[in-house]
Amino acid sequence: MIRPGKMLKQVLESVFKKPATTEYPLVKARMPDNFRGKIVFHPERCIGCRLCMKDCPSGAIEIRKVGEKKFECEIDLGKCIYCAQCVDSCLKKALEATREFELAVLDRKKLKVTYNAETGEVSKG
Amino acid sequence: MHKVVIPIGPQHPALKEPESFSVTLSGEKIMKFSARLGYNHRGIEKACEERTYIQDVYLTERICGICSHSHSTCFVQAVEEIAGADIPKRALYIRTLVGELERIHSHLLWLGVAGHEVGFDTLLMYTWRDREVVMDILAMLTGNRVNYGINTIGGVRRDVTAEQGKAILKAMDTLEERTNYYIQIATKETTLIQRLSGVGLLSNKDALKLGAVGPTARASGVDRDVRRDDPYAAYAEVKFKVITDNHNDVYGRTLVRVGELLETYKIIRQIIKKMPEGPLTVKVPRKIPAGEAVSRYEAPRGEDMHYVKSNGTEKPDRVKVRAPTLANIQTVAKMLEDRQLADLPIVIAAIDPCFSCTDRLTGIRHAGKRSKSVLKWEELHAYSIRHYREHGIDFAELNKKMRKALK
Ligand code: SF4
Ligand code: SF4
Numbered sequence: 187m188i189r190p191g192k193m194l195k196q197v198l199e200s201v202f203k204k205p206a207t208t209e210y211p212l213v214k215a216r217m218p219d220n221f222r223g224k225i226v227f228h229p230e231r232c233i234g235c236r237l238c239m240k241d242c243p244s245g246a247i248e249i250r251k252v253g254e255k256k257f258e259c260e261i262d263l264g265k266c267i268y269c270a271q272c273v274d275s276c277l278k279k280a281l282e283a284t285r286e287f288e289l290a291v292l293d294r295k296k297l298k299v300t301y302n303a304e305t306g307e308v309s310k311g
Numbered sequence: 312m313h314k315v316v317i318p319i320g321p322q323h324p325a326l327k328e329p330e331s332f333s334v335t336l337s338g339e340k341i342m343k344f345s346a347r348l349g350y351n352h353r354g355i356e357k358a359c360e361e362r363t364y365i366q367d368v369y370l371t372e373r374i375c376g377i378c379s380h381s382h383s384t385c386f387v388q389a390v391e392e393i394a395g396a397d398i399p400k401r402a403l404y405i406r407t408l409v410g411e412l413e414r415i416h417s418h419l420l421w422l423g424v425a426g427h428e429v430g431f432d433t434l435l436m437y438t439w440r441d442r443e444v445v446m447d448i449l450a451m452l453t454g455n456r457v458n459y460g461i462n463t464i465g466g467v468r469r470d471v472t473a474e475q476g477k478a479i480l481k482a483m484d485t486l487e488e489r490t491n492y493y494i495q496i497a498t499k500e501t502t503l504i505q506r507l508s509g510v511g512l513l514s515n516k517d518a519l520k521l522g523a524v525g526p527t528a529r530a531s532g533v534d535r536d537v538r539r540d541d542p543y544a545a546y547a548e549v550k551f552k553v554i555t556d557n558h559n560d561v562y563g564r565t566l567v568r569v570g571e572l573l574e575t576y577k578i579i580r581q582i583i584k585k586m587p588e589g590p591l592t593v594k595v596p597r598k599i600p601a602g603e604a605v606s607r608y609e610a611p612r613g614e615d616m617h618y619v620k621s622n623g624t625e626k627p628d629r630v631k632v633r634a635p636t637l638a639n640i641q642t643v644a645k646m647l648e649d650r651q652l653a654d655l656p657i658v659i660a661a662i663d664p665c666f667s668c669t670d671r672l673t674g675i676r677h678a679g680k681r682s683k684s685v686l687k688w689e690e691l692h693a694y695s696i697r698h699y700r701e702h703g704i705d706f707a708e709l710n711k712k713m714r715k716a717l718k
Contacts, residue, residue: 189501190500190502193434206440218454221454221455241365243365268455271365
């Protein structure tokens with residue numbers, strides 16, 4: 187039958203249901219397993235071929251030689267488009283995409299993340 | 312009667328993208344409608360020439376935020392054709408799968424927007440809630456909700472596991488049930504039928520003449536669909552109907568889109584069932600031999616077209632993109648002729664426009680005497696420096712300061 191208010195029943199039913207939205211940020215959001223988030227660097231695996239730099243669409247990644255067979259990596263989180271092409275390009279699995287996505291900072295300089303060649307630790311700025 | 316010209320946009324609260332329309336009115340009646348594109352020009356085609364093919368995959372993916380997979384697939388298809396690569400079957404199936412999932416989310420999104428434009432916000436809330444089902448599936452498959460990054464030159468980057476296949480089939484059942492519900496709403500809710508019927512009329516003849524594509528054309532009885540007429544990816548191996556309608560109005564466009572949703576569920580079920588085993592990629596050299604190719608793709612909004620010309624290097628010589636909205640935007644003027652101003656939002660929304668996809672070119676003209684001459688890049692550059700100098704701003708100084716500040 188053609189009549190107005192066809193959705194009324196559903197609307198009324200919804201009054202008694204839980205909200206469809208999630209309560210982020212009160213409840214932490216879990217990203218899917220193959221999410222392309224912040225890229226991390228494993229210096230011990232890197233051989234310095236710089237394929238990652240060559241393929242990065244946004245010029246966000248830089249591999250620097252700091253010693254004999256020692257490389258450090260700088261990623262500009264502000265430039266990175268989180269495509270994970272660098273992860274695919276790296277034949278040595280030295281780069282990895284994580285599920286980390288809450289990357290906003292108040293100081294722009296902090297967006298530049300450097301992974302130390304020795305310890306792999308992150309230093310910002 | 313006295314004529315009034317109303318500018319709408321480029322920044323307007325009712326529009327989600329910067330585009331500009333000029334509407335000539337006589338009373339409430341639209342006498343003339345013209346669209347001015349170019350406010351969202353990002354120079355993507357030029358940027359493609361300066362990047363390697365693999366980088367361009369991500370760049371073309373970002374032409375559109377909704378049909379991102381359409382653009383990247385269209386681009387890689389062209390490159391693969393030039394390179395003569397034989398793409399593994401499984402990769403083609405996965406491309407088709409993601410493409411169809413994208414169609415679901417795009418059509419559900421449109422249904423909500425259309426509801427919103429005619430004041431039926433209840434429909435918006437529910438379609439967008441249901442759209443989350445397909446967004447979650449896309450996130451599960453590819454990692455991200457938008458810009459799936461599934462394509463690469465020579466295949467796809469991620470596999471579909473058997474478990475994921477099951478989850479997809481389950482989601483299709485949920486969505487099919489919901490779509491059937493929306494079909495019921497669309498065919499029985501009088502407020503919706505009366506608001507959309509007879510609005511934005513585009514006759515079959517005009518649709519053909521103006522070169523409409525996609526659901527806009529199919530709702531005017533134009534039986535065209537690239538998926539069937541020129542099958543790419545795995546479309547030759549699945550069975551589906553091309554939905555057409557003869558209402559010629561916004562109501563018809565609604566029926567075509569919800570009808571297409573049902574067909575899409577069928578396609579996805581077949582894809583999951585038939586997906587062959589095998590590798591995901593084939594190796595394509597970084598240097599693509601000289602050649603050219605045109606690739607067609609049925610995006611949710613209609614036929615998308617990419618032209619790629621290579622010159623034997625790692626970077627393309629030319630990339631040209633014709634997004635579906637560019638083909639459809641001309642029809643809007645026809646649809647609005649002699650109609651009420653109040654119909655304008657829904658008629659524009661009914662072609663499911665995407666202006667940032669469309670803006671491939673900006674021509675800049677002198678506002679003064681030489682109104683006919685088009686400025687070239689160098690002239691514009693010189694003109695802008697001169698203009699700002701006359702107003703006391705020197706960019707050479709500013710640039711120096713900026714460089715210092717950025718250090
Ligand atoms: S591609 Fe991998 S191994 Fe090569 S430089 Fe980059 S991180 Fe190092
Ligand atoms: S994720 Fe993409 S944009 Fe970011 S560093 Fe890697 S290749 Fe570059």
